[in-house]
Amino acid sequence: MAKQERAVRTREALIRAAAESFDQDGFTVASLTRISSRAGVSSGALHFHFASKAALADAVEEAAATALRTVAPDTGHLGTSRLQHLVDATHRLAEALRDDVVLRAGFELSGEAAREPHTDLRMSWRDRVERQARRCEESGELREGVTVGRVVSAVVAATVGFEVLGVRDRAWLAPGTVTEFWRLLLPTLASDAVAARVRPEGSFRSAGRR
Incomplete structure (x- = not known):
């Protein structure tokens, strides 16, 4: 042993x-x-x-994939809206990318031209966003005319962009950066009733966030 x-x-x-x-x-x-x-x-x-x-x-990518499942689980807290769960997931991802070198390296390896990814973290993140966006649609939380594809494109493009830029400047992964993104996006994404109660700064607090 x-x-x-x-x-x-x-x-x-x-x-x-x-x-x-x-x-x-x-x-x-x-x-x-x-x-x-x-x-x-x-x-x-x-x-x-x-x-x-x-x-x-x-092995780094596999360990990062495990971390991603913890950071962005498919289900949220009981009573939390589907859209709030997606907002929270993006905040948790940014925080983890700042603090967890294994997760950060796993994402970076996804864009490494010298090798084929074994576990593509960026694609895994995209798939998680799509599943959550589909749940938002099913629960009627999206504004009329907003499709799952549009949600996925906007959220993945922004968050992966923050991840790439955050390699050199951690300010791109700061809570305020993610919050401002959602403040801009929520009015065009969510139905009026949902937008009024979704918190762009996230609905949770952790030791790493202020």
């Missing part, structure tokens, strides 16, 4: 070290030597767990 626990810890350390290297240097420049050093393990230990840098990148 002790060996298994050490193996799990080593693997987790390597995934995090790889994410940090990919985030700072990019997939192409990041080296296995630097990753193993950052993780505090030998090159042999790295190769025991991962045969290549590509395999490490796949």
Whole structure:
């Protein structure tokens, strides 16, 4: 059991070290030597767990996908409108991208031209937005004439744009940035009754937000 626990810890350390290297240097420049050093393990230990840098990148994407499911679950709190759930999900995503290097690196790897994504985080996020937008439509929360496709296009384009720009400037991932986006979008997206009760700043508070 002790060996298994050490193996799990080593693997987790390597995934995090790889994410940090990919985030700072990019997939192409990041080296296995630097990753193993950052993780505090030998090159042999790295190769025991991962045969290549590509395999490490796949593992980072898988870990990021797990984090995304936690950050943006398909169901919201009881009594929360479907549209509020979508607003909250975008705030949680921005916050997690600021604070979680594994999630951030997973998204960055989705746009890496040097490799084919194993788990495309940007596409996974798009799919989650589409499911939530469809629920908004089904519950009658969208303004007449607003289609699911239009909601998905607007929300995904903006949030992925914030993610890309946030790599260099974290202000793009700040709560205020996401809030202003929703203040602009909600009047054209939501029915009047729903728009009046959806909070563009999100309906939750966490230690990382002010």
